[in-house]
Amino acid sequence: MAPAALPQRGPTALGSLPATPGNVATLPPTAPSALLTRTQRWIEENQRMLILGAAVAVVGGAGYLLYNRPPARKPRGPSGAAAGSGSEGESGTNGAGGSKKNKKKKSKKAGGGAKDGFLKGEGDDGPLLEEIAPKEKVQEKKDTVPEHLEGVPSAAMLKDLSEKERNDLGATLKDRGNKLYSKKDFRKAVECYTKAIEVSIKKDAVFYSNRAACYTNFSPAEYDRCVADCDEALKLDHNYVKALKRRATALEALGRDEEAVRDFTATTIIERFQDEQAAQSVERCLKKLASKKAKEILETREPKLPSPTFISSYLAAFRPHDKPTLPENPSQGDQTLALAFDALGAADYNHAVSFVGEAIEQGISTKEGQAEAHNMRGTFKFLIGDSQGAKADLEKALDLVPNFVQAWVKIASVHMELGDAASAFGDFEAAIRHNSEDPDIYYHRGQVYFIMQEFEKAIADYNKSTELDGGFIFTHVQAAVAQYKLGQVGPSMAAFRRILKNFPDRGEPSNYYGELLLDQQKFSESVERFDKSLELDKNRHPRNVLPLVNKSLAIFQWKQDVGQAEALCKEALEIDPDCDVAVATLAQLSLQQGRIDEAIPWFERSAKLSRTEGELINAITYEHASRAQQAFLKNYPEYAERLSQMASGMQ
Template sequence: MAPIAPPAHIATPSQPIAPPPSAGGLLTRTQKFIEENQRLILLGCAVLAASGAGYYLYSTRNSGPSGDAGSSSSASAPGGSSSSKKNKKKKKKASSAKDEKYVKGEGDKGPLLEEIEQPKQEKKVEKVESEKEEGFLADVPDAATLESMDESARNNLGASLKDRGNKLYSKKDFQKAVECYTKAIEVSIRKDAVFFSNRAACYTNFSPPEYARCVADCDEALKLDKTYVKALKRRATALENLGRDEEAVRDFTATTIIERFQDEQAAMSVERCLKKLAQKKAKEILETREPKLPSPTFISAYLSAFRPHSKPSLPENPSQGDQTLSLAFDALEAADYSHAVSFVNEAIDQGISTKDNEAEAYNLRGTFKFLIGDSEGARQDLQKSLDIKPDFVQSWVKIASVHMELGDSASAFGDFEAAIRHNADDPDIYYHRGQVYFIMQEFDKAIADYNKSTALDGNFIFTHIQAAVAQYKQGNVGSSMAAFRRILKEFPDKGEPSNYYGELLLDQQKFQESLERFDRSIELDKERNPRNVLPFVNKALALFQWKQDIVGADELCQKALEIDPECDVAVATLAQLSLQQGKIDEAIKWFEKSAQLARTEGELVNAITYEHASKAQVHFLKNYPEFAERLSQMAQGM
């Protein structure tokens, strides 16, 4: 099934606000594509058909408190064993007696206990009914007597001991219940997963809980019955409490699939554990990795959202810092961004002789800090630029974007007002304030600012484009499309209008026309440096949505990566295309790559989340290959 991802031309919270639609639009469109498809990989949000049929949508419903793991829909029915086959046979018969048979009072402390109903003809064998406070196991036969008992008698003795353990459990006498379950395990010839699982439940109720022993008992239960859902859930809960979230995700994932996606609490637990796991790993990565620039496509899009201004001029007797700053701007013009960063850092360290050039240096360094995701560092540098040169309008505009990314919209609008006080005729102010209004979905205000910017400078293509996009977002489709046709005539040699117009056509499912526009954009931009690879990814999405042409879409994304090896939207799209083909191992590699390219903590958390959700499903199908056919059938019915 082909997800339809509308071209939402706004910057997401995890990307700078300033990029024009070329970055903000496709990054958000691709993010939308990912967010829609995360239901394909976040359990309980996913079904994988192991035959290669791919992923299928599953929507979870509202559920109760995630801490109560005892509401599994396929849990062992009262009077039944742990096997799912027996559960199905006894489900209807047992439903009316459910409340009486299950141990009450466990609440949110863990799953409920199970009971085993022995065959009627075997119930005349000796029973162990005494529940005396003293010597409550005194009537259990000694080892020699046990040796003389036949298998049936010993198994029934074990079942009776289990029953006694259940009663003790209901009275919250967990230590004695453990002794009963332990004795049941010792005397029984036929080992039953229930004995281990019920003992595991006791360990979770100890003070403090003994989660490691719970895990060990659940391991034993699952060796006897690997589809034993209650043991899976108990182990998952214990693993989560031990901080072993990756293993917990695997068990909750298995529970969700085995339960046919009806266990909402297990689905919620998957997402909860994934979130904790991803946040923990993201924090570890951010603490150790070196700052890294995003892709040239991303940087170019950001920089192109500002009208170019003259390179800082060298003073009559330039210092070493002045000369190094000049090299930084030369590298910037040549799209050699890594050297631009190195040079501007050196220039500031060496010392710059004029205030204007020093303000330019801090502006440039702050810009790059913003691009690598260091918003606080960017704010400090841009503020330093303004302390040196208070009328530097571009620094006001950029610090407004930083404040928005930091969640401080009041300061952002204050920055725009300060910029207007210094130069009310600077068109960049209104374009970027329009972007903020756009993000806030205040489209009337956004369009007013775009029009103001265009009135001051009609040659800046992005104000025209963004105004047309805002009209589209308002629902004025006819006016928006007419505006784009006008833009195409006014800027015939620019690739951007064709790309964005193609996005709107794609949103309307006018696939052939959208492909023609993306091709035109690719042709017009072929000499651009750095080359804009976003039309390649847009075309890939169009091919996939129209013809389910995964091979063609894959080739286009690979082409984008040949041009820009760090294009994050191409990587994200390839991950999703791999999932659609059921190539989870390949998708995992792309998610790992996406994590390497992540600019912010939010982007990193998303990539790690998808990576480990996919890994959990690979682990499930490796351990439960027999479920592949069931998953395929379930998928076809969704």
């Protein structure tokens, strides 16, 4: 049987690519993965779990509720989730369970009756909306009193009624409101519910919720009234699901998506994850909320380079080439460009960016130098997430030097990130026309095929690249991973053992081999490989911290040792404070232990480290899904035990 698909994430020769129809996976930095980790697979496979709140981490360390909800049952009773969804005839509690048939109650006259001349109510349990309203004894019609409010005493006369008589009168007015609601006479229904609230001594959550249902049939300008009434209903009965759903619907209509997510999440959990409509509403509101916030952030935040681990992994996917030689009489721009290449070689990426920008402004004397400068600046723009800016610089480089193969390959990366696979393949064909013997072309085209899950084509391109240059480690590694993806586990593992033998001084193969061992749950062997990778690369600059994160995940899965797992990720962040993989792993470990309060800041930090809009939306989505879960456990602590039981049953 073929192994489970390895997750793909992080920087690559193609950058960190968003999931689009033309780009079905995100490729790892230089070989199998910057994160062939269990965290990213867990995120990808359980995204909806987090979003829906089914992943509420339970107090007491019961762990996540795996997203394995029972089949959705048919909704029972009026949903209250959308305009015109109905009002309640039952009194008091949420009305979320039980069929309409079982909910019907026979109307009966309230004991004691009302004073002569006033309405006789139906007691605390009025009929459902679909039932015929009770017969009423009313005063003779007066021209000054609307028919639906006949028999309602003045405020002064109310003082003469007993508490029971006033409560009975409120119940009867509610019944009238229900009848008017069924006729879609929402304005009059509101008047009845309002009078019911005014006359009753015992306040009933149903009165407020039913009036809120009326407001959802008015213009959006009156949805604030719906929210206010639902607030009152929930003060009286905070488990009132219909009021929660009505408030959530109104909040969403008002553009208050964060609050809507909170209420839809609470509804989903209280309903035991069987309300599919509420679950879909959580996802919809989260998507709108995250997209809006991401747009606002991208419009205002300053461009920032990703972590050194990310940049070095990207650059390592290209075979090095000599920096341009200085002319006999170099210009200021020529000399500054040389400084940019020196900084790049020293992994001083911030200075490299600064110098190359200055060199272009100062003026470079040769076309080749200008092309190199635009290629470098375009590369950094791509790494920052400015795909359009990167495209402009790379096109400029190709205008200056049309046979600049590396620029062709990099612009293919940009086109893939922009979702334009056809143009990317056209770029590779252009590169081949200029130099068919350049091995980088085939390696990076193989990466594109890998992204598209066309693994056999990817292997063919990797092999072609290896034929042209067998000393480039990542073509060997990536070919072995592609075999693994095809289910050829034995040949893949054998290929890795050959790579380890042929490149004994390199740490990357041990890290990637360890990831495959971890995927097969060979924990002890995987940890040995991660340790070997760390030992071999301990003097590397910048140091590769991904083996630390991978070891963290292996330790957690193997021994459930959260303390050691978190310590390893924090060690990675001491070396590389901008390592997004370590941050994401710490967020998940916090959630796994039920520490939502700790997870939220990690998700916020993850958002700050996001390179692309897609990554930013993803981080914001998880942050606000966690905030909704946090709010639920604060507002409904009594559900912690139920969630714990459900988690135990689903694991």
